[in-house]
Amino acid sequence: MQPVLLNDFKRQWSEIGAEVRGAVDAVGASGWYVLGTQVEGFERDLAQFWGLKHAIGVASGLDALEIGLRALGLRCGDRVLTTPLSAFATTMAIVRLGGVPVFCDTDANGLLDLTAAEAVLEAEPGIRFLLPVHLFGQCLDLDRLAALRNRFGVTILEDCAQSIGAAWDGRATGTVGRLAATSFYPTKNLGALGDGGAVLTGDAELATQVRRLRDYGQSAKYRHDEIGWNSRLDELQAAILAAALLPRLREWTLRRQQVAAAYTAGIRHPGVHLLRPAAPGTSCEHLFPVRVAAAQREHFEAHLKSRGIATGRHYPILIPDQQAMAGVAYARHGDLGVARALAGGEVSLPIHPQLTAEEVERVVTAVNEWTVR
Numbered sequence: 001m002q003p004v005l006l007n008d009f010k011r012q013w014s015e016i017g018a019e020v021r022g023a024v025d026a027v028g029a030s031g032w033y034v035l036g037t038q039v040e041g042f043e044r045d046l047a048q049f050w051g052l053k054h055a056i057g058v059a060s061g062l063d064a065l066e067i068g069l070r071a072l073g074l075r076c077g078d079r080v081l082t083t084p085l086s087a088f089a090t091t092m093a094i095v096r097l098g099g100v101p102v103f104c105d106t107d108a109n110g111l112l113d114l115t116a117a118e119a120v121l122e123a124e125p126g127i128r129f130l131l132p133v134h135l136f137g138q139c140l141d142l143d144r145l146a147a148l149r150n151r152f153g154v155t156i157l158e159d160c161a162q163s164i165g166a167a168w169d170g171r172a173t174g175t176v177g178r179l180a181a182t183s184f185y186p187t188k189n190l191g192a193l194g195d196g197g198a199v200l201t202g203d204a205e206l207a208t209q210v211r212r213l214r215d216y217g218q219s220a221k222y223r224h225d226e227i228g229w230n231s232r233l234d235e236l237q238a239a240i241l242a243a244a245l246l247p248r249l250r251e252w253t254l255r256r257q258q259v260a261a262a263y264t265a266g267i268r269h270p271g272v273h274l275l276r277p278a279a280p281g282t283s284c285e286h287l288f289p290v291r292v293a294a295a296q297r298e299h300f301e302a303h304l305k306s307r308g309i310a311t312g313r314h315y316p317i318l319i320p321d322q323q324a325m326a327g328v329a330y331a332r333h334g335d336l337g338v339a340r341a342l343a344g345g346e347v348s349l350p351i352h353p354q355l356t357a358e359e360v361e362r363v364v365t366a367v368n369e370w371t372v373r
Helices: 009-030 037-050 061-071 089-096 114-123 142-152 204-214 235-266 294-306 337-345 357-369
Strands: 054-058 079-082 100-103 129-131 155-159 179-183 197-201 218-220 288-291 346-349
Touching: 009 037, 009 235, 037 054, 037 197, 037 235, 054 061, 054 204, 061 089, 061 129, 061 155, 061 179, 061 197, 061 204, 079 089, 079 114, 089 100, 089 129, 114 142, 197 204, 235 288, 235 357, 288 337, 294 337, 294 346, 294 357, 337 346
Parallel strands: 079 100, 079 129, 129 155, 155 179
Antiparallel strands: 054 197, 179 197, 288 346
16 A cells, blocks of 8 residues: 655656756856855745745755844844744744743644733733744734734744645735744755755845854854854755746745645534634644543554554643743743643644645545554
């Protein structure tokens, strides 16, 4: 039986191989491999797709977050309100700059609980930064996020690593904060054939600073105005993204949404709770998370594996519970009970553009036929 994979890069290659080879040939023939016309062109295309004026390519999603926070003025000791349920890079960017993560709970879908966030900002008026994550491809309530920004004067960097193409009432993620950060890790909806990331903004001055920070802090060749990073999206990945991947993103996102709709309509198991976006949010369906009882998760995963269906966990250990946080300064408001329950019971089902209708039906059937122990 052909396995149903979380991501099928071999099938993806069968679609994009010709364009990728053409992009590699173009870069090789150009004789220019770092920060050239391919990066410039991709940045323009990405900014246009997102609806923001500026996109700046960097080496990874982590670097996009870290450089973004530095550009926004984060300094050692500054407190940053953020989520405990995310990829570790979200918090690592804060900690690497000497910031202090302040965690509050999530809502039932795993997104930062904005009611809890409001309470934290009321209790701690010294918090100057807010780093929310649009998790799983879902979009936070951007109206409420903007209200928090306006009421408390917090500087927002949106983590959009999983949310390219997601929106709230037609408004794209990444448009409330002064900056947005995204990732081109291969599993992302817009994934490179390697690592990469970008910072996006509507602010020309911030864009200039981010461009400087990604390239050793240089404002001109050999003129270093500040301590920066070596974090440049290379010409090869930019060419591949521009030629083979970004042009397919709308079509691939639509296919993800079709798969998610089929799962939503078809899965009817009483022990499997679907984490679906709240209206008027539109998910780009980066992941399709479901929740089962924590005591049943391994059995559920084993059942699906026996049917040839791969699963994932996003994310099984809360960030403040990670061993790497031992000895790191951070704060936590409340017991994070909702996030902890999600971490204990979340299972991600396969969702990618290359899934066939038959494979989607296999997943639905397998989920519905699971027998709870």
